[in-house]
Amino acid sequence: MAIQYEQNSNTENPSFNVLVIGAGLAGLATAISIQQAGHQVTVLERMPEIREIGAGIQVSPNGTRLLRDWGILEAVQSHAFQPQKTFLRSYRGGPPLAAQRMDMPSIEHDTAPYVLLHRADLHRVLRERAESLGAKITLNAVIESMHIDTAKPSVRLQDGRVFEADVILGADGERSICRDKLLGREDFPKNTNNLVYRFTVPASEVRQHKDLIELVDPPNVNLWMGPRSHVVSYVVKKDGLLNVALMLPQEPQDKTEYGVQPAAIEELREVFTHWDEKFGALLNMAQQSAKWTLLHADGLEKWTHEKGRFALIGDSAHAMMPCLAQGASQCFEDAAVLGTLFGAIQRPEQLDDVLSLYERLRKPRAMEVRRRSSQAMGELSMPDGPEQEGRDNELSSSTPCEVFPVSLMDPSFQNWLWGYNASEEAMNVWKEHSREVVA
Template identity: 45%
Template sequence: MSSHVVGAGIQLPANSSRILEELGLLRTVKRASIQPSKLLIRSYRQEKLYEQALNPAIEQKFHYPHLLIHRAALIRILYAEAQSQGATVHFGACVEKVEFSEVPKVELVSGRRYEADLILGADGEHSVCRELLLGRRDPPHSSGDMVFRLFIPISKMSLQPSLAFLVDPLGVHAWYGPNSHAVCYPLPKEGIFNVVLTFPEERDALTIGPQPADLDDIRNRCRKWDPEFQHLLRLADKALKWTLLQTDELETWVHPSGRLALLGDSAHATLPYLYVSFPSFRLQV
């Protein structure tokens, strides 16, 4: 499975670790993860705004750790576990329609049909199942924000003494600017430092799915930011961008027949910075 297809890092707070423990997967996930020591938030002008101990403090308080893992590694673990439990996974199985009869049926674009007792539509923010439940088109719409992702080789950073604090000790670092913010953390098992910036989307700039981004544009947006952050951006050699999408709230996630239910982003696409473990605020500076 290509790491480039499924994104970069994902943070697993204590609640997520608890669920993984209940599934019997926490030990395996921990082996593929790192445990950051702290979260440090700065103003884009360098001022320290907030610091929170993560590990081992989080595990001592909540009994489960805060983890960082590459999405591809997490998906591989979940996929292997699903197979070990008897699940059959079919790739490229695009749903065409669902029949809400006594025995519900799913028909794929290929024409293949499946019968089931219950259908769970966990097909993301571009959900086909959501529209079938509603009986109408309901595409996601722009949140007004654009995300930029940069991957920086940790080997490059190790040659820059002024950036050593970003990778040793391992931690999560954030900068907050005017209507914008950046969240960064290392993924040492993959040898990369993950940088994600969020800015207001420009007019008529809707970008569906990750697309190549102009590094000079990103650096220009941050030209008044912390010099150390600007130094970090200069080490990047490629970047991606996409529009953050959101969906309208539904009255119900379950079809009246009780045979189809939505899960995850198909039911409630959530913006990534509305994250319960970190302060969800933006500085107006």
């Protein structure tokens, strides 16, 4: 059920100024949800222009359910594909070991579908919606200092402008100065000693090879599991672009640094020489690649400031391994919880409860998704040996069930992950809290 936000047309309801730092997926989604709840949001983005790097992104039903509530699911779908299956393949080649349905009947896939799209398209739809609702986005906003230990937190930019707000939300990604500020120390995320490479190939080129057509038509997800590495591919862009992401260990001699950087395809050809020839053919078509180190934020002791006017959202709070494709959907859950709680406020003093309820609801779930994402990394990248053989035998001989060797395919886990309605959960927490206060 879609939560109806109470617009602040009722002038009795208080209206707050919310400052969001970072115009990534978390910042823009939160701008939409809080603006829709009747408050004024300003987003500060340090880049001179908004541009989303990367290529493909998967958004699962726990995320698209919220896009629907924000009135942008249709716009997102106009750029997206809806896969029916994820095929799990061995790096050794041969037919898929298993196929996971992506449209499980227990989840309302008709109104909250699993979608695949280009990040730039998702980002643009979010930005346009945030701005059409009245959110103000300030670019080139390079922060000089932040004051968060107060009831009226503020930010000073290098150009001298000062932004004061009722609440500041740090949405500045995995390398977050907001996190440093909240913790009172530098908290550079840990290197997981894994690299991601990403390249794209036009689908029209893939279709020219008869054996490869199944990788683009119909637009499903293909996942190759290899020793200490795995590869995911799916089509994005309506005119057809196959997005391929590879995760592999960073060897001690590798000097890749933090941030996205260009990479030569030859680096991949060397590592993946003995892989499935279908994947080898894709590598041969690739012209250029990008790579980056996979970072992992430690579990934080807190997400919100004790004075209740500063909190972290998105990757700054819960950067996770990409193996369950949950980063964006978890950002959307943060945004929906905040939007619902802001929408429920009727008296100014209730603002003090919003961020603590946000943390109470979001932190345990996001930390569990983060833990399961790291676990999935291990399941998908088993070294050669008896354990890997056992996994592959089980995958090819049994139907997905609880305690399946690839948890992504465990239906009860999928229900927990994809069946979640963050807005409804937030409303329940608010009602429970209101009853406690009255009692």
